[in-house]
Amino acid sequence: MKWTFLSVLSCASAVYAGALGGDGGPIVSFKELLGSPRLSSAVPNPAGTLALFSSSKYSFDKHDSNKSVHVVDITVPNGEVTKLWDDKNVAETVWLGIGDYIGYLKANGTKSELWISKATNNVENAVQESQKVYEFPGEVSNLKFKAVGEVVYFIVSAPAFKDGSIYSADTAPKKHSSGRVYTSLFVRHWDEWISEYKSNLFSGVIARGATGDFEVVGDLTNLLHGTELESPVGPFGGTGDFDISPDGKNVIFLSKAPKLDLAQNTATYVYAVPFTGGSKPKAINPHHGATISPRFSPDGSKVVYLQMRENGYEADKNEIFITEFTPDYNFVITQVAKNWDRSPGSVTWSANNNYLYLIGEDHGREKVWTLPIISTAPASKPHLDPTPITSEFSANDLYVIGDSENLLVSVSSYTSPTFYLIISATDGKIQDLTSPLTKLHDTPASTERGTWHGLSRSQVSDFYYPGSDGFKVHAWIIKPSFFDSSKKYPLLFLIHGGPQGAWDDAWSYRWNPAVMAEQGYVVVAFNPTGSTGYGKEFTDRIQNHWGGRPFRDLELGFEYLEKHYGDFIDTKNAIAAGASYGGYMINWIAGQPFAKKFKTLVCHDGIFNTLNMYATEELWFIDHDFKGQIFDHREHFERWNPLGNVKHWSTPMLIIHSSKDYRIPISEALAAFNVLQIKGIKSKLLTxxxxxxxxxxxxxSLVWHREVFNWMKEFSGVSGGRLGEEEEGEAVEEAKGLKGVKLSGEMGQDILRDD
Structure with a gap:
């Protein structure tokens, strides 16, 4: 095989020059998408006057990222933004809980520093009284404060040495071999090999010294030392995995059940421990499934958390539990909203302790819900269901503003990245905070809520159709901004991952239906059997049916498009694409007659051979979804195995897979690509x-988008759209193989993850 190393500097390939909409309005290229500011959630200060948020932005000119921190005055119409600083070394910024002081972690080589400053909305002097308060011996993260008067209790997380101290790369024993030895699971998780240094929580106290400056009083305490517990829970745990009581005396945190095999069990406990340590953490909740979002009530008398019923089922419904919290750690647990057939992803207390505010998925939208707890509910209705106070877009996060009943909600939509709303929890009235989005994106304010950069809500619609076994199935239609109802557009048929997931009306920097539509397609995103937000039964029906019910839903969905949307969707010019489970479904479709409906298929991180999936890390997932372990129920794995139908493969396919994917190992892509090549099917592998x-x-990501849509263009004949100009200085590897197939990849600067 001949390897050729090309420089885009000297060998830039041609791309679309770009086209504006029919009315001359702007459309969004992938480069504009990926280079636009990414706003964090906005968090209000204790007084409810200012909100803190950060923004990260990547420059394709400088090939580097930058991070800025801002406050927005939420007491004025639309909000008023003031920048505090630009500093990519600042990792986390949090309200201290005293006035308008903020604390933040700053990287200093292999160590983290804790700084405190006063934030103002004074443009001339936005940051005041900055001081370094503490230098940790290593890198820490997940900073959380709880102020009690003028004393501030704080927690950070960090990997720990066996003696309980914070791991330091400077003092860690130097290894002269790269060998790893494991005697239990996990061996690796998500994209990392498991380290001997486990994540622990460290507590500390900040007070003012004799000079009035803030200082850390005494030493930090490792709250998990001497246990087998780890917190936050990997791979995505953060500050939501623990909380500090309002009086600063206790901490609650999440940890997996330490005596159970981590790869086969989702069981997670909420533990309680004194803030100063000194005693063994005590589990609050009983043994069931995964637990999330433990929160003290504002008066400290109760704790709420969300827990799944079934151990080993990561997509089970989150149920809502409240326990009394007493100094002697005697917990009396009550479940609320037992009959609610939705699964919330987060929970927050109202300022008066009487209500819970939840974010939960419902019919393709992440809605905000309010729930009176039992003590405030009518005696005749002790198990009221939550009531939605939003009906459109998708909420990412919410915070109570001061002592009010107003919520500061971070929201996004198919047609807008993160924006902020103030929503009344009592009547649902909305106040727009448009300034952060318009100022940081340097774009005029839109007259239409939930839109950005010329995109419009008129581009988005949805429909329901009869699916398998009589269940209704939901799907989204996203049109390009230059849509002309007198014309037909190629169909981009999207299949989501999970499989227990959904296409929600939310922004994405990876699979973005609106920006994909800007390439000249009508995008239809389906939520078939197994999707979340439509009730537990609909989600659970995918178990042991991966290539059955959801596949039939997709076939019926295509037929529905042919019958009802043929006036503007060219179903004779269709392309199907999917990632993760969606990638599995692409491989499954490839071996079915349904594949003849598509001119090409795009498979990102898809399973090719279900019998190989014991190479994954979270074994509970594959065991649950295939209803048993492979050595007891091999027939379940073989029933829906794409490998079994490869003799029928004939549709051209683009495969994308990456080396650090330990959820679905890259060997799946290599095997599928090998089959395509051996069979002489036009194909390409991007890794x-x-x-x-x-x-x-x-x-x-820019290379990903260009490769995907240039590949699709070959088959769809699309002539409009904007991919974005080629960049100079990108290193692209190209390997010439059979049929001239290209294997390409690109190295880029490392930046913060897209959360």
């Missing part, structure tokens, strides 16, 4: 050695 299940680095 990134430095990416995981997701392609996150902007330079890599």
């Amino acid at each position: 990134f050695p430095d990416e995981n299940h997701w392609v996150l680095k902007p330079e890599n």
Whole structure:
């Protein structure tokens, strides 16, 4: 095989020059998408006057990222933004809980520093009284404060040495071999090999010294030392995995059940421990499934958390539990909203302790819900269901503003990245905070809520159709901004991952239906059997039916498009694409007659051979979804195995997979690509050695989008759209193989993950 190393500097390929909409309005290229500011959630200060948020932005000119921190005055119409600083070394910024002081972690080589400053909305002097308060011996993260008067209790997380101290790369024993030895699971998780240094929580106290400056009083305490517990829970745990009581005396945190095999069990406990340590953490909740979002009530008398019923089922419904919290750690647990057939992803207390505010998925939208707890509910209705106070877009995060009943909600939609709303929890009235989005994106304010950069809500619609076994199935239609109802557009048929997931009306920097539509397609995103947000039964029906019910839903969905949307969707010019489970479904479709409906298929991180899936890390997932372990129920794995139908493969396919994907190992892509090549089917493999299940680095993501849509263009004949100009200085590897197939990849600068 001949390897050729090309420089885009000297060998830039041609791309679309770009086209504006029929009315001359702007459309969005992938480069504009990936180079746009990414706003964090906005968090209000204790007084409810200012909100803190950060923004990260990648420059394709400088090939580097930058991070800025801002406050927005939420007491004025639309909000008023003031920048505090630009500093990519600042990792986390949090309200201290005293006035308008903020604390933040700053990287200093192999160590983290804790700084405190006063934030103001004074443009001339936005940051005041900055001081370094503490230098940790290593890198820490997940900073959380709880102020009690003028004393501030704080927690950080860090990997720990066996003696309980914070891991330091400077003092760790130097290894002269790269060998790893394991005697239990996990061996690796998500995109990392498991280390001997486990994540622990460290507590500390900040007070003012004799000079009035803030200082850390005494030593830090490792709250998990001497146990087998780990917190936050990997791979995505953060500050939501623990909380500090309002009086600063206790901490609650999440940890997996330490005596159970981590790869086969989802069981997670909420533990309680004194803030100063000194006693063994005590589990609050009983043994069931995964647990998330433990929160003290504002008066400290109760704890709420969300827990799944079934151990080993990661997509089970989150149920809502409240326990009394007493100094002697005697917990009396009550379940609320037992009959609610939705699964919330987060929970927050109202300022008066009487209500819970939840974010939960419902019919393709992440809605905000309010729930009176039992003590405030009518005696005749002790198990009220939550009531939605939003009906459109998708909420990412919410915070109570001061002592009010107003919520600061971070939201996004198919047609807008993160924006902020103030929503009344009592009547649902909305106040727009448009300034952060318009100022940081340097774009005029839109007159239409939930839109950005010329995109419009008129581009988005949805429909329901009869699916398998009489169940209704939901799907989204996203049109290009230059849509002309007198014309027909190629169909981009999207299949989501999970499989227990959904296409929600939310922004994405990876699979973005609106920006994909800008390439000249009508995008239809389906939520078939197994999707979340439509009730537990609909989600659970995918178990042991991966290539059955959801596949039939997709076939019926295509037929529905042919019958009802043929006036503007060219179903004779269709392309199907999917990632993760969606990639599995692409491989499954390839071996079915349904594949003849598509001119090409795009498979990102898809399973090719279900019998190989014991190479994954979270074994509970494959065991649950295939209803048993492979050595007892091999027939379940073989029933829906794409490998079994490869003799019928004939549709051209683009395969994308990355080396650090430990959820679905890259061997799945290599095997599928080998089959395509051996059978002489037109195909291409794109791989990134430095990416995981997701392609996150902007330079890599730009290559991903260009490769995908240039490939699709070959088959669809699309002539409009904007891919974005080629960049200079990108290193692209190309390997010439059979049929002239290309294997390409690109290295890019590392930046913060797209959360």
